[in-house]
Amino acid sequence: MNWIQLTDPQLAVLGVFLLSILLLITEKYHRATSAMISAALMVYFGAYVYHLFDPNSVFNFIDWHTLLFIVGVLILVEGLSESGLFQAMGIAVAKTLAKRRDLLFISFMFLTLAVTLFLANFPAMLIMGAMTTSLKDKLGLNVKKWIVYEAVICNSGAMGLMISSIPNLIVALNFGINFNEFMFYALPLSLILTGVTALIGIISGDLYKEEVSARIEPTKPFERGKLLRASFIFLAFLILIVLNLPKLPMDLVAFLMAAFMLWLGGADPDNIFSNVDWSTVFFLASFYVVVGGVESAGLLKYASIMLKGVYAVPLTFLTVVLWTSGLMSGFVDNIPVALTFASLLKALPSGLGGRAFAFAVALGSNIGGNLTYFASPPSLVASSILQREEGISPMEFTRYSAPLTLLHLLISEFYLMLIFGFL
16 A cells, blocks of 8 residues: 555654654653754754755744734733632632532533633633632642543533634634534534533542631732733733634734733733743644644645545544544644645535534544643643642643543544434
């Protein structure tokens, strides 16, 4: 079979990519260091040894719009955290649901879904992570489990609306799916997966480390009221602009909101910047270079070639599309995965079956972000929080999230079979 005959440049690029995955899994170095080493090797072999791409084009591999949007949101959320908002919200929630702990967990899971649907999975994880850690000592939460489950819902829940993730937009625009149709097919599954995740969390136990008998103190007035107001107002502006003016560059909007918050909130910029998780930013930038090298070598097209051989059996093809896009998104960015599969599917016959395959790409691309701790920004944020708060290795996140990912893919497969008439 000629399609498996890789050239020397492709073998070199594949070797660098596999090395990057190995470094991340073994955790021999910090994840940002591992990604930077892999990016340097990718540039050396791809640009200077095999000339697959021009050295000056390396920075084009980085999705600067997404990266700068992430930095802007990080600064805004850090301002909110320093103002004491999340701590106050934690106290309010603890006072209301301290004795109804299962309900508290369920509420946080569906709140995570709601924030993810209307904002984005990355800032949603930042906000929910900050709220959860503020409750840790007051209610004796097992933060590891709460944070992992919230990250899982941030990724899986992002399939619910057309505007919730970039893979959703790619699929919708390529196949002419409007907002209402996308919501009709995808939102019920998001609700189902969130409910299943919450139920598994409750049944498996270990949601709380201990009973906390200490009296919960009433909420105190904010010491940084000016910063609170500025952070909250400009984060609200960011959300409203994202929802109502999607054509505006979101990275620019996020940066402007962060700048206004620093200007009018009275915060010390040095203090805010020192608390921002810059390691996540450097990891993403470096990993974009690694994935860009893989794309330049033409390695992603082999997944498309393999899929063409099973299209004759629609049910089998649906399964392969869903699981292949999901598993691939667990190791490379889901945007090139969605683009690659969309290009393949556009050449196939249209109709109800074609719609099912398109939604399989959207679902798989979102859910796959839970497979490894480095597969998506929410997973990275969650593993960073756990490492900072509990000293937990990032791979511990993967050990919890991977089984949930496989379960979500299995449920999604049966859902697609049922709703599109394959059963």
